[in-house]
Amino acid sequence: MRLRDVLDDYKRHAGDAVRFPGERRTVDGRFTGGDGRLLHVDADGVLRDFGYPLTGLTGLVAARIGIDVDGDRTWLDEAATTQRYVDDTTLVETVHEADGATVTRQDLAVGDAHLTRASVDLGDDASAELDDVSLVVYARFAPDGRDDRIGQLRYDDAVEVYHADEHDFLASATGFSDLRGQLPATFPEILDDAPTDLPRGRDRDRYEEERLSGEVVVLVPLADGVATVGTLLTDRAETSRAAARDRLATLFADLDDP
Numbered sequence: 123m124r125l126r127d128v129l130d131d132y133k134r135h136a137g138d139a140v141r142f143p144g145e146r147r148t149v150d151g152r153f154t155g156g157d158g159r160l161l162h163v164d165a166d167g168v169l170r171d172f173g174y175p176l177t178g179l180t181g182l183v184a185a186r187i188g189i190d191v192d193g194d195r196t197w198l199d200e201a202a203t204t205q206r207y208v209d210d211t212t213l214v215e216t217v218h219e220a221d222g223a224t225v226t227r228q229d230l231a232v233g234d235a236h237l238t239r240a241s242v243d244l245g246d247d248a249s250a251e252l253d254d255v256s257l258v259v260y261a262r263f264a265p266d267g268r269d270d271r272i273g274q275l276r277y278d279d280a281v282e283v284y285h286a287d288e289h290d291f292l293a294s295a296t297g298f299s300d301l302r303g304q305l306p307a308t309f310p311e312i313l314d315d316a317p318t319d320l321p322r323g324r325d326r327d328r329y330e331e332e333r334l335s336g337e338v339v340v341l342v343p344l345a346d347g348v349a350t351v352g353t354l355l356t357d358r359a360e361t362s363r364a365a366a367r368d369r370l371a372t373l374f375a376d377l378d379d380p
Contacts, residue, residue: 126269126307127183133317146170152205154212155231159355163214163229166199169238171355177234179288179355180264183336186321188258189223189242190341191250195258196220198227222250235354235373242347256299256341257349260321262306263290263336269306272336276301280367283336289358291366292338295350295374300341303332350374 132143141147150165153172159181160173171181188197198218205216208228218225224243229236240257244250265272265288275282280293281301304321311318321339342349352370361369 126312129312130307130317133315146172148172152207152214154214154229155236156212157231158233159231159236161229161231161236163205163216164199165205166203167205167216167218167227168199169229169236174267177355179234179290179357180267181290181355182353183262183264183269185259185261185353187227187238187240188260189220189225190256190258191222192254196223197258198225201225223255232373234356235352235369237350237352237373237377239348239350239377242344242349252344252347255344257344257351258339258341259292259351260304260339261292261337261353262304263292263338265290265336269336272334274303274333274335274338275363277367280370281338281340282363282366283338284358287357287359289356289361289363289366290336291352291354291356291370292340293352293354293367293370293374294340294342295352295377296343296345298340299343300339302339303335304337304339305331305335306337350377 128144135141135143148162151163154161162170162172169182169185174180186197186199188195201218201220203218208215214229216227226241228239242255263283266285268285272285279297280291283290302324307318352373354366354370356366
């Protein structure tokens, strides 16, 4: 954990009998990967990279996933959730029972890549339509283990977050309908006694600063009630930008190929 995360964790769990601030807890949830990248899918669905000893790449500090219905946002880690491994594989299936929707997620690490496929079922009594629903992803990357001096390159269907050697990619099979950066906890927020809930709302006054952080928030359109996002961790000396994006495009195509 980075200092910001440790301090925030302390605010949330100080005095707890069994939780110690600064831990990377894996008592609950399940792992996917091992052949290169290793990710933990917490029992509530939050994603974290644990594969640095295997790959030398830091990747995701954490990623939250939610749904947006006409601007009304629900984070799935706040919903009732069940989780299992699919058969004898490392494919993790997490089912979130959010208000008015059931979201079934499947998470799988493939080499240095990771895919999340989310299927949304609004139910027969829903007032909204699937066309009104988007998947929301709040991803916090720490390339080269850094949370500062980070840059972003943005594409129609992907964003690249980088420091020096490590370049991390977040992409979607259906593109992004919105993409914005997110500042990490600020100094006043760190000094505050209360923990900081992230992500915040859009801050247009700090637009340029948001492009210099490893944190991004994206809206992903659904196609027939399904959205797929992927992340890829790369070393710039080994993988070019074009090769990284081609790799993710191939994974998306393979996923859709019956």
